[in-house]
Amino acid sequence: MGENAEAAPAVPAEILDPSGGANQTRVRAYNERLVMTLVRRHGGLSKAEIARRSGLSAQTVTVIIRELEAEGLILRGAPLRGRVGQPSTPMHLNPDAVLSLGLKIGRRSAELVLMDFVGTIRRQARATFAYPMPGPLLAFVETGLAEIEATLSPAERARIAGFGVAAPFDLWSWAPEVGAPQAEMDLWRDVDLQAEIARRVPWPVVLQNDATSACAAELVFGLGPQYPDFLYVFIGSFVGGGVVLNSALFTGRTGTAGAIGSLPVQGRDGRTVQLLKIASIFRLENLLRADGIDPKPLWYSPDDWVDFGRPLDLWIEDTAAALAQAVVAAASLIDFAAAIVDGGFPGWVRERIVAATRAAVDRLDLQGVLLPEILEGAVGSRARSIGGASLPLFSRYLLDQNVLFKERD
Amino acid sequence: MGENAEAAPAVPAEILDPSGGANQTRVRAYNERLVMTLVRRHGGLSKAEIARRSGLSAQTVTVIIRELEAEGLILRGAPLRGRVGQPSTPMHLNPDAVLSLGLKIGRRSAELVLMDFVGTIRRQARATFAYPMPGPLLAFVETGLAEIEATLSPAERARIAGFGVAAPFDLWSWAPEVGAPQAEMDLWRDVDLQAEIARRVPWPVVLQNDATSACAAELVFGLGPQYPDFLYVFIGSFVGGGVVLNSALFTGRTGTAGAIGSLPVQGRDGRTVQLLKIASIFRLENLLRADGIDPKPLWYSPDDWVDFGRPLDLWIEDTAAALAQAVVAAASLIDFAAAIVDGGFPGWVRERIVAATRAAVDRLDLQGVLLPEILEGAVGSRARSIGGASLPLFSRYLLDQNVLFKERD
DNA sequence: CAATAAATAAATCGAATTGAATTATTAATC
DNA sequence: GATTAATAATTCAATTCGATTTATTTATTG
Numbered sequence: 001m002g003e004n005a006e007a008a009p010a011v012p013a014e015i016l017d018p019s020g021g022a023n024q025t026r027v028r029a030y031n032e033r034l035v036m037t038l039v040r041r042h043g044g045l046s047k048a049e050i051a052r053r054s055g056l057s058a059q060t061v062t063v064i065i066r067e068l069e070a071e072g073l074i075l076r077g078a079p080l081r082g083r084v085g086q087p088s089t090p091m092h093l094n095p096d097a098v099l100s101l102g103l104k105i106g107r108r109s110a111e112l113v114l115m116d117f118v119g120t121i122r123r124q125a126r127a128t129f130a131y132p133m134p135g136p137l138l139a140f141v142e143t144g145l146a147e148i149e150a151t152l153s154p155a156e157r158a159r160i161a162g163f164g165v166a167a168p169f170d171l172w173s174w175a176p177e178v179g180a181p182q183a184e185m186d187l188w189r190d191v192d193l194q195a196e197i198a199r200r201v202p203w204p205v206v207l208q209n210d211a212t213s214a215c216a217a218e219l220v221f222g223l224g225p226q227y228p229d230f231l232y233v234f235i236g237s238f239v240g241g242g243v244v245l246n247s248a249l250f251t252g253r254t255g256t257a258g259a260i261g262s263l264p265v266q267g268r269d270g271r272t273v274q275l276l277k278i279a280s281i282f283r284l285e286n287l288l289r290a291d292g293i294d295p296k297p298l299w300y301s302p303d304d305w306v307d308f309g310r311p312l313d314l315w316i317e318d319t320a321a322a323l324a325q326a327v328v329a330a331a332s333l334i335d336f337a338a339a340i341v342d343g344g345f346p347g348w349v350r351e352r353i354v355a356a357t358r359a360a361v362d363r364l365d366l367q368g369v370l371l372p373e374i375l376e377g378a379v380g381s382r383a384r385s386i387g388g389a390s391l392p393l394f395s396r397y398l399l400d401q402n403v404l405f406k407e408r409d
Numbered sequence: 410m411g412e413n414a415e416a417a418p419a420v421p422a423e424i425l426d427p428s429g430g431a432n433q434t435r436v437r438a439y440n441e442r443l444v445m446t447l448v449r450r451h452g453g454l455s456k457a458e459i460a461r462r463s464g465l466s467a468q469t470v471t472v473i474i475r476e477l478e479a480e481g482l483i484l485r486g487a488p489l490r491g492r493v494g495q496p497s498t499p500m501h502l503n504p505d506a507v508l509s510l511g512l513k514i515g516r517r518s519a520e521l522v523l524m525d526f527v528g529t530i531r532r533q534a535r536a537t538f539a540y541p542m543p544g545p546l547l548a549f550v551e552t553g554l555a556e557i558e559a560t561l562s563p564a565e566r567a568r569i570a571g572f573g574v575a576a577p578f579d580l581w582s583w584a585p586e587v588g589a590p591q592a593e594m595d596l597w598r599d600v601d602l603q604a605e606i607a608r609r610v611p612w613p614v615v616l617q618n619d620a621t622s623a624c625a626a627e628l629v630f631g632l633g634p635q636y637p638d639f640l641y642v643f644i645g646s647f648v649g650g651g652v653v654l655n656s657a658l659f660t661g662r663t664g665t666a667g668a669i670g671s672l673p674v675q676g677r678d679g680r681t682v683q684l685l686k687i688a689s690i691f692r693l694e695n696l697l698r699a700d701g702i703d704p705k706p707l708w709y710s711p712d713d714w715v716d717f718g719r720p721l722d723l724w725i726e727d728t729a730a731a732l733a734q735a736v737v738a739a740a741s742l743i744d745f746a747a748a749i750v751d752g753g754f755p756g757w758v759r760e761r762i763v764a765a766t767r768a769a770v771d772r773l774d775l776q777g778v779l780l781p782e783i784l785e786g787a788v789g790s791r792a793r794s795i796g797g798a799s800l801p802l803f804s805r806y807l808l809d810q811n812v813l814f815k816e817r818d
Numbered sequence: 819c820a821a822t823a824a825a826t827a828a829a830t831c832g833a834a835t836t837g838a839a840t841t842a843t844t845a846a847t848c
Numbered sequence: 849g850a851t852t853a854a855t856a857a858t859t860c861a862a863t864t865c866g867a868t869t870t871a872t873t874t875a876t877t878g
Contacts, residue, residue: 016637016656017450021443021465022436023867024832031430031834041424048857056430057835062859079842085856086842173777225424229662231742243743247427250654252744253638254779262777263741264734266681274774275741325673329738332672332684333640334652335661365683368582368671370663399427401810432834433865440867457824466868471826488875494823495875 022405028064030403031056035064036073037399039091040118041225044077046088065091073097073117073397093117098397099160101148101203102389103141104210104382105167105193106344107178107237107282108299110137111382112144114152114160115389119221121382123148128299131180132171134191142200162204162392165197166213166384168238169256178237178282206391208251210234212258213387214379215242216249218340220390220398222378227338231330231372232258233323234383235343235353239279245334248401249394265325268318278322281344287311302344302381316349320356327357327374328364335370342377344384350376431814437473439812440465444473445482446808448500449527450634453486455497474500482506482526482806502526507806508569510557510612511798512550513619513791514576514602515753516587516646516691517708519546520791521553523561523569524798526806528630530791532557537708540589541580543600551609571613571801575622575793576602577647578665587646587691615800617660619643621667622796623788624651625658627749629799629807631787636747640739640781641667642732643792644752644762648688654743657810658803674734677727687731690753696720711753711790725758729765736766736783737773744779751786753793759785 031054038053039045047065051058068074075094079087098117104110110132114123125144129136149157175185198205208216215232218224224244232242242258243250250257261276277283285295291311298305327339341354354376361371379386394400440463447462448454456474460467477483484503488496507526513519519541523532534553538545558566584594607614617625624641627633633653641651651667652659659666670685686692694704700720707714736748750763763785770780788795803809 014635016635017447017462021440021463021469021867022431023465024433024436024834024865025867027431027433027436028833034427034430037427041426046857053426054430056432058858059836059860060430060834063833081843083856084844084854086840086858088857170777228425245654245659247425250743253746254744256744256779258742259744259777260741262775263738264774270679272675272774274776276777329672330742332669333667333739333742334659335663335665335668337662365673365681366671367683368579368668368685370665401814405810430834433832433867434834437866455824456826467824468826468869469867472866475826490876492823493821493877495825495873497824 026403026405030399030401031060032064032068033397033399033403035061036068036093036397039074040093040220040398044090044092046080046090048088050091071097095120096156097159098393099156100389100392101145101160101163101201102213102385102387102391103163103165103167103197104213104385104388105132105137105165105171106210106384107132107168107171107180110140111385112141112148113382113385113389114148115386117393119386119390121386123151124385131175131178131184132188133184134187134196138196138200141197145201160203161396162206163197163201164213164388164391165193165205165207166210166388166391167193167207168210168240169259174238174276177280178285204392204395206395208388208391209240209242209255209259210236210384210387211240212242212249212251212255213391214240214342214377214383215244215258215387216390216394217379217383217387218242218342218377219244219247219249220393221386222383223338223340223375227340229334229336230338230340231260231327231334231336232377233260233279233326233339233341233343234377235279235281235319235341235345236384237280237282237344239276243334247399260326260330263326263329265322265329268321275322275326279319279326283318284308284312284315287315303346305346305349312349316352316356320353321360323353323357324360324364327361327372328366328369331369331372336372338373338375340375340377342379342381342383344381347376347380350380435812435814439808439810440469441473441477442806442808442812444470445477445502445806448483449502449629453499453501455489455499457497459500480506504529505565506568507802508565509798509801510554510569510572510610511622511794511796511800512572512574512576512606513622513794513797514541514546514574514580515619515793516541516577516580516589519549520794521550521557522791522794522798523557524795526802528795528799530795532560533794540584540587540593541597542593543596543605547605547609550606554610569612570805571615572606572610573622573797573800574602574606574614574616575619575797575800576616577619577649578668583647583685586689587694613801613804615804617797617800618649618651618664618668619645619793619796620649621651621658621660621664622800623649623751623786623792624653624667624796625799625803626788626792626796627651627751627786628653628656628658629802630795631792632747632749632784636749638743638745639747639749640669640736640743640745641786642669642688642735642748642750642752643786644688644690644728644750644754645793646689646691646753648685652743656808669735669739672735672738674731674738676731684731684735688728688735692727693717693721693724696724712755714755714758721758725761725765729762730769732762732766733769733773736770736781737775737778740778740781745781747782747784749784749786751788751790751792753790756785756789759789 077090109128172185211234214234486499518537581594620643623643697704
């Protein structure tokens with residue numbers, strides 16, 4: 001074995017130990033999250049039902065629920081009569097129990113939202129710009145936050161669990177594509193976004209890639225509960241995505257899993273290009289400009305596009321053809337149950353893209369490929385900020401198998 | 410959200426509950442496997458060292474080790490003196506503690522191996538054929554097994570933990586490519602391989618895809634310990650592969666994760682074809698035949714190829730170009746730390762393929778791609794049968810986080 | 819002899835399970 | 849309509865299991 005001498009790996013061959021041991025305390029933490037996740041998904045579940053679904057004993061569920069109820073995280077509903085036996089009391093999440101803030105930073109706009117425990121957006125603030133710059137952006141965080149906080153009671157403010165930021169990787173890359181001056185965009189290279197925001201807010205700050213965050217939103221609040229593993233694609237100024245495996249966000253070693261923008265696909269002319277050059281809104285902008293149409297309306301509200309006619313048709317067609325290839329490539333690697341497509345556009349655009357993608361997939365060589373269902377995202381254009389706001393929930397309340405294992409040094 | 414009406418998913422929208430609750434018994438089972446895995450990887454670890462690496466308390470490790478020692482699974486080595494303090498006693502796996510059988514079924518040959526607890530092959534039997542048929546194959550299992558068992562003591566026979574089978578999916582597909590009569594290959598459609606073998610042997614039988622099995626072998630006995638996630642490619646009569654995430658085999662919902670044969674790549678002529686049409690040994694066979702060279706020597710021993718000259722050069726070059734595209738596509742989806750290539754050929758062929766693949770990757774558009782290290786597999790041409798034999802180990806002794814969770818009905 | 823590290827025994831603690839009891843209801847029967 | 853049986857949800861108390869904590873012993877170096 002291993003007779004290769006010169007083909008030495010770049011990294012020293014060191015053994016990476018598996019994650020650490022498990023113990024009782026962790027078991028309880030895990031089971032608590034499991035119970036909350038079950039309640040979240042079914043939106044109202046009796047203790048007996050929770051016991052059946054989790055496999056935990058009824059007594060254990062009683063104890064866990066008692067604790068969660070004492071913490072105010074769950075509420076008991078009205079007993080359900082009409083069936084034999086003692087009536088069951090459905091337990092619900094308390095929407096007011098936890099609030100969290102989400103910030104989405106995009107290349108044309110930023111969005112700040114306040115979300116409650118069941119995913120309802122309670123407040124929001126938005127800003128648009130030709131291109132993002134650190135100074136103005138941080139200013140928007142401060143003013144937007146002040147605006148939102150002003151409308152909150154002290155009790156509400158106290159229940160904010162954290163601040164999640166959804167931002168693109170390497171904002172300074174591809175400056176030319178969005179028509180931003182490289183020098184200005186280079187400013188981002190030296191900004192530690194997490195630290196800058198943490199300095200301005202009193203809550204823990206979590207930073208995550210924007211498309212990955214959108215994927216997280218779909219996982220918790222969208223189609224996630226129905227599909228244990230799916231590929232997620234979010235079409236914004238640049239296309240990105242996320243990967244869900246075993247009902248958990250898989251971000252990978254470097255946090256870039258699912259960043260499918262670099263996936264090679266064939267364009268209309270048969271040339272191989274990266275997916276992001278085709279299936280991104282910046283390309284639609286360029287197509288509009290080429291036709292003498294002002295693309296700015298795209299930026300103001302992702303939910304109110306007008307029908308741009310021919311250039312839009314063309315963009316949708318190309319995007320779908322490219323997405324189809326991406327889906328088939330992904331499906332050849334991992335047998336996803338679904339490929340979920342969403343983006344910073346209105347529902348009718350998403351619908352057209354998904355329909356066209358389904359059609360385009362059928363034109364490809366599918367021998368041996370287990371094709372995933374191609375579906376529309378259920379969260380919509382605000383998925384990134386909702387995903388941002390869900391990040392603090394992940395770190396404290398949502399099911400995470402890592403809760404069971406010791407952290408390694 | 411989700412205003413699409415007619416685009417109904419094929420599968421009813423049912424909520425899939427997460428895996429079940431955890432408890433103490435499971436925690437112990439998990440920690441036992443964790444301890445064994447640590448000992449396996451480091452090949453000799455003191456209790457104190459195990460405690461440090463696992464994060465478990467020293468006392469817990471003492472208790473677990475005591476049990477494993479009583480079961481004969483681990484042995485204590487000679488105390489290590491020379492440092493301050495009480496000398497530490499390194500613990501080792503007992504190679505004789507567990508034996509397991511692995512069967513690899515290929516399109517040109519079958520291989521049966523008996524492996525010990527530390528991965529050493531102790532016995533083996535081989536058969537080659539123009540194409541596999543159920544009858545003769547099962548006959549080979551019986552005779553090969555009889556042959557091997559005849560050389561074992563009753564004690565050894567009693568320590569056999571299971572029988573793992575590594576076989577291609579859908580053997581009947583692509584019959585023309587390997588020059589097998591479709592009618593004969595169709596016989597496989599109605600064979601329940603797992604059941605047929607289980608009827609003939611007294612041990613639990615586990616069936617797994619052949620390339621996935623090879624990947625499992627690499628995970629336990631090869632470069633696995635050094636790379637928490639990697640893409641694995643095994644080039645046999647047909648190319649296949651496996652996916653390792655978080656140091657665990659990821660087989661996916663349908664068990665086909667990593668079956669990268671269907672991945673679309675561009676061939677020499679610029680046309681898009683599936684990877685398996687290029688990077689498979691059956692194509693080399695066809696190239697040889699086209700040059701009037703008898704390809705049968707390829708079948709007899711994967712470790713003794715002669716240099717076939719020009720057709721081999723061509724095949725290696727095309728294979729590398731295709732693999733390079735597959736690696737880049739995979740890397741755009743998941744940030745693998747490594748891509749490990751092995752196959753049913755001698756080390757020098759593997760070395761040439763890997764070198765050529767590294768070169769071919771550099772000719773592709775890599776903007777935004779985090780390229781994995783491209784490495785030679787450390788297990789070699791017998792990876793599939795070794796992987797087969799490792800399957801019973803996975804189900805009983807190797808680290809598996811699922812041990813912690815309740816099975817769902 | 820002091821310092822250090824490994825190993826383990828005994829006691830403790832936390833959490834899940836088991837078994838029994840309680841409560842609230844519907845369904846069947848008189 | 850009253851009574852009884854069956855069923856299901858819930859909880860209490862006792863038990864069990866396994867990890868951790870604390871204290872102690874052992875073996876070694878300097």
